[in-house]
Amino acid sequence: MASRSSALARPPAFRGVGRSILLTLPMALWSLLMFTPSFRQAGRNQHIGAMAVILFMTGLFFLMMRTGETYRWRRIFFVALGFLFPVGFIAALVAERGTMSIPISRMVSGDTPFCFMVTPSLILPAAFAHTIIFPGSILPTASNPHSIAAMIGIWFAMTLVLGKAWCSYACFFGGIEEGFAAIPKRRRLHRFITRFGAQLRLIPWAILVFVVLVSAAIFEPVYCMWLCPFKAVTEFPAVRNLETAIQFGVFIALFVGLVVVLPFLTKKRTQCGFFCPFGAFQSLFNKINLFEIRFDREKCVDCALCQTSCPTVALSKESIREGKTLLNCMKCGACVDACKKDAAVWHLKGTPIAAKPERARLLFLYGAWAMATMFGGSVLANGVHTLIGFLPWK
Amino acid sequence: MATLALSASAGEALVLGLATGPVCLATCGPVVVPWMMVQPQGLRGHSRQLILFLAARLAGYLVFACAVWLLGSAIPHVNRSEWTGRSWVMGGIQVLLAAALVVYAAGWPHRRCVVAKTTGNLVQIGEASAPRRSGAMALGFLTGINLCPPFLVAGVRAAQLAHLSAALLFFFCFFAGTAVWFFPFLSLGFLKRTPAVVTVARMVAVLLACWYGFSGISILVERTFHG
Numbered sequence: 001m002a003s004r005s006s007a008l009a010r011p012p013a014f015r016g017v018g019r020s021i022l023l024t025l026p027m028a029l030w031s032l033l034m035f036t037p038s039f040r041q042a043g044r045n046q047h048i049g050a051m052a053v054i055l056f057m058t059g060l061f062f063l064m065m066r067t068g069e070t071y072r073w074r075r076i077f078f079v080a081l082g083f084l085f086p087v088g089f090i091a092a093l094v095a096e097r098g099t100m101s102i103p104i105s106r107m108v109s110g111d112t113p114f115c116f117m118v119t120p121s122l123i124l125p126a127a128f129a130h131t132i133i134f135p136g137s138i139l140p141t142a143s144n145p146h147s148i149a150a151m152i153g154i155w156f157a158m159t160l161v162l163g164k165a166w167c168s169y170a171c172f173f174g175g176i177e178e179g180f181a182a183i184p185k186r187r188r189l190h191r192f193i194t195r196f197g198a199q200l201r202l203i204p205w206a207i208l209v210f211v212v213l214v215s216a217a218i219f220e221p222v223y224c225m226w227l228c229p230f231k232a233v234t235e236f237p238a239v240r241n242l243e244t245a246i247q248f249g250v251f252i253a254l255f256v257g258l259v260v261v262l263p264f265l266t267k268k269r270t271q272c273g274f275f276c277p278f279g280a281f282q283s284l285f286n287k288i289n290l291f292e293i294r295f296d297r298e299k300c301v302d303c304a305l306c307q308t309s310c311p312t313v314a315l316s317k318e319s320i321r322e323g324k325t326l327l328n329c330m331k332c333g334a335c336v337d338a339c340k341k342d343a344a345v346w347h348l349k350g351t352p353i354a355a356k357p358e359r360a361r362l363l364f365l366y367g368a369w370a371m372a373t374m375f376g377g378s379v380l381a382n383g384v385h386t387l388i389g390f391l392p393w394k
Numbered sequence: 395m396a397t398l399a400l401s402a403s404a405g406e407a408l409v410l411g412l413a414t415g416p417v418c419l420a421t422c423g424p425v426v427v428p429w430m431m432v433q434p435q436g437l438r439g440h441s442r443q444l445i446l447f448l449a450a451r452l453a454g455y456l457v458f459a460c461a462v463w464l465l466g467s468a469i470p471h472v473n474r475s476e477w478t479g480r481s482w483v484m485g486g487i488q489v490l491l492a493a494a495l496v497v498y499a500a501g502w503p504h505r506r507c508v509v510a511k512t513t514g515n516l517v518q519i520g521e522a523s524a525p526r527r528s529g530a531m532a533l534g535f536l537t538g539i540n541l542c543p544p545f546l547v548a549g550v551r552a553a554q555l556a557h558l559s560a561a562l563l564f565f566f567c568f569f570a571g572t573a574v575w576f577f578p579f580l581s582l583g584f585l586k587r588t589p590a591v592v593t594v595a596r597m598v599a600v601l602l603a604c605w606y607g608f609s610g611i612s613i614l615v616e617r618t619f620h621g
Contacts, residue, residue: 128416202590206597213424213598214605243612 014068024062026366031057031373038381049385056080056380057373064365068358070333071309075178078168081376082175084383086233091386093235101238107135112235114151118224120208120281122152124216133219158371163289164282165364167272168332169372172379173230173259174272181263181311188265190308197313200274201328208277223278229254229271273312273328283327291364292347293335295323296354299343306335306344323353331364403560404567407548411571414544418572421542422451423579424602425491425533429498430582431595440583447534448576452569454538458545459552459565466553481617484541488610491536492603498529499599544572 015023031054038050060073067073093100102112114136125133132138132148140147159166167174193200211223225237226247232255239245254275262270272279286292295306300320307315314329325335336344345357346364411418426447433439541549548568552561585591 124420128420199593202594203597205590205594206601209427209594209598210424210601210605213427214602216420217424 015066017066020062020065023065023362024058027061027369027373028054028058030370031377034373034377035381038378043385045385045388046381048388049381049383052384053377053381057369057377061365061369064369069337070361070365071337074168074332075182077372077376078175079179079182080175080383081172081372081379082177082179084387085172085175085379088379088382088386089234091389092382099238100235102235103238107237112136114148115224116151116155117228117230117276117278118221119152119155120212120277121215121221121223124212125219128216129219131219133215134221134224154375158375159282159285160288161367162364162371163286163291163331164279164329165289165291165331165368166282166371167276167279167330169368170375171272172376174269176230176233177259177263177269177271178311180260181267181269184264184267187267187308189262190266193266193268193313198316201313201326203274204276204280204328207275208280211277226250227254229257229259229275231255267311268313269311272330273314279312279328279330282330286327286329290349291331291360291367292349293325293329293331293333294345294347294353295320296343296345297321297323299341299354301341301343303340305338305340309334309338331368333361336361403555403564406551407564407567408571410544410548410551411568412574413571414547415572415575417542417544419575419578421540422537422576424605425495425537426576426579427582428495428595428598428602429530429533430579431585431598432592433583435583435585435587437580437583440580443530444576444579446530448569448573450531450534451538451573452566454535455545455565455569456562458539458549459561460558462549462553463555463558463561466555481613485610485613485617487536487540488606488613490610491533491540492605492607492610494529494532494536495599495603495606498533499596499603 035050035054038046057077060077063073064070090100097106106112112135114134118134122132122134125131134148136148138148140150155166158170162169207223207227211227214222224231227250229251231248231251236248236251237244239248254271258271258275262268300323302317302320304317304320307317307320310329311332311334312328312330314326315335316326319326333346336346338344345354346361347353347357348360348363351360426444429447430440430443433443548565552564555561555564
C-alpha cells in the first residue's frame with residue numbers, strides 16, 4: 001500500500017528553482033506595473049499594502065510553477081480576495097456614510113459602484129429601451145470612478161480570453177465560500193450532491209432566465225434588489241419599511257445558507273455552483289474560449305477523484321467518459337491536481353489532447369494570473385491597507 | 395363622419411399598440427418564454443402555441459374593453475385616476491397568474507403526456523404538444539387582463555368612446571399593434587430541446603410564480619391595511 005501511494009505521489013519539485021523564477025519573472029514585472037500608481041500615493045500604509053500584494057501574487061505564481069499544482073495556490077489568493085474585499089469595501093462605506101446601507105437618494109444620483117453581477121440583466125432593457133437599469137454612471141465621475149462602461153469593457157475582454165475562469169480568478173465573492181469550504185476535513189451531504197447534482201446545476205440557469213426577464217419587465221436589477229447573497233457583506237438598500245426589511249432578510253438568509261453553512265457542510269462552492277446567475281451567463285463564454293480541461297481516456301481509471309474534488313460539481317460520470325468537463329467548469333484546476341494518473345489535463349482547443357498539457361496550463365495561467373493581479377490585486381492591497389489602519393501600532 | 399371618427403380611433407389604437415409593444419413584450423415575456431421553452435422543438439408547434447396564447451390574450455383584451463366601457467358609461471363623472479379598484483384587480487390577477495404558473499410548472503394535468511420517465515435519472519420528452527392548449531390559453535387570458543401601463547392607457551381611452559363596438563374595435567386594433575412584437579418569441583422554436591431545457595423552464599415558472607404571488611399578495615395586503 002505504502003509503495004503504491006509513493007509511486008502515485010507527485011514529485012516534490014515539479015520544476016527547478018531557476019526555471020521557476022524565470023517563468024515567474026513576467027508576472028513579477030506585471031505586478032510591479034499594476035501597482036506603480038500605488039507607489040505614487042503618499043500614505044505609508046498604501047506602500048506596505050502594495051508591496052505585500054506584489055510579493056503575495058508573485059510568490060504564489062512561483063509556487064504554481066515550482067510545484068506544478070494550480071488549485072492549492074490559486075485558492076490561497078482567492079480566499080484572501082474573498083475576505084479582504086468586504087474589509088476594504090465596508091471600511092470605505094462606513095468612513096464615507098457611517099453605515100453599510102445606501103439611501104435611495106444616493107442610488108438615484110448614481111453613486112452606486114457598478115457590480116458585474118448585474119451585467120446579464122442590463123442587456124434586454126439596453127437593447128429595447130436604450131436604458132441601463134442600474135443606478136450607476138456610464139462614464140467615470142469624480143465620486144464614482146468605477147463606471148459601468150469601464151467595468152463591462154474589462155469584464156468582456158477578460159471573459160473572451162479566459163471564459164468562466166473569471167469565476168475562480170477575478171470574482172470578489174467566490175473566495176468567501178471557498179474559504180468556508182476549505183475549513184472542514186470531512187465532506188458531508190456527499191450523497192445528496194451526487195444524487196441531485198444534475199438538477200442542482202440547472203438552478204443558476206433558471207435564476208438567470210428569471211432575473212433577465214423580470215428585470216426587463218419591471219426595469220429594476222432584480223438580482224441586486226432581491227437575490228444577491230453578497231449584499232450582506234457589501235451595501236444594501238436602507239431598511240425603511242416592510243419591503244426593505246424582507247429584502248434584507250433574504251440577503252442574510254442567502255448569505256448564511258449558501259455562502260457559509262452549505263459550503264462548510266459540503267466542501268463545495270454552493271452559491272457559485274447552484275445559485276449564481278452570473279456564473280451561468282459566464283458559462284456560455286466557455287463555448288468560445290480556447291482553454292479547457294480534458295480527460296485522457298487512455299490514462300483515466302474512473303476513480304472519480306476529479307469528480308469529488310470539483311468545487312462546483314462541473315463533472316459528471318458521463319462527461320468524464322466523454323473526456324470533457326461540463327459547461328460550468330471554472331478552470332480552477334482542482335480536478336487536474338487531484339488526478340493521480342495525470343489523466344485530467346489542461347488543454348488548448350484545436351491541439352491534440354494531452355500532447356503538451358503543461359504548455360496549455362502555462363498559457364492559461366499567464367492570462368488568468370495577470371487578470372487576477374489586475375482585478376484582484378488592488379482589492380487585496382486595499383484590504384491590507386485597511387487592516388493595517390486598524391492595528392494599534394500603525 | 396362617424397366612420398371617419400371610427401377609423402381615426404382605430405388608427406390611434408394601432409399606433410398606440412405598435413409604440414408601446416416593447417413594454418408589452420417585456421411584461422408578457424416572463425410568462426411566454428418558459429411556456430415556449432417547454433414546448434417541443436420546431437417552428438410549427440411554437441406558432442400554434444403563440445397563436446393560442448395571442449387569441450386568449452385578445453379575448454382578455456375584449457373582456458377588459460367591455461368592462462372599462464361599461465364603467466365609463468355608468469359613472470361618466472368619476473375621476474378615473476382615483477379609481478381604487480385597480481389595486482384589487484391587479485393583485486388578484488397576479489395571484490391567479492402565480493397559481494397558473496405553479497400548475498403549469500407541476501405539469502398538471504398533462505404530466506403523463508409530457509414527460510415519460512425511462513430510467514432512474516433520465517427523462518424523455520414525449521409527444522407533448524397536442525394536449526397543452528389549455529395552458530397557453532389560460533396564461534394568454536391572464537396576461538391579457540394584467541393591468542400593464544400601456545393597457546391602462548388604452549383602457550382610459552376606450553372608456554371615453556361613445557359605443558361599445560367602438561371600444562371593442564379600439565382594443566382589437568391596440569392588440570394588433572402589440573401582437574407584432576410577439577413574433578420574436580417564435581425564435582425559441584429553434585432552441586434545442588433537452589431534458590435540461592425543460593427542467594430549467596419549469597424552474598423559471600416556479601420562480602415567476604413566487605414573484606407574481608409575492609407581488610400580488612403585497613398589493614392586496616397594502617390595499618387592505620392602508621386603503
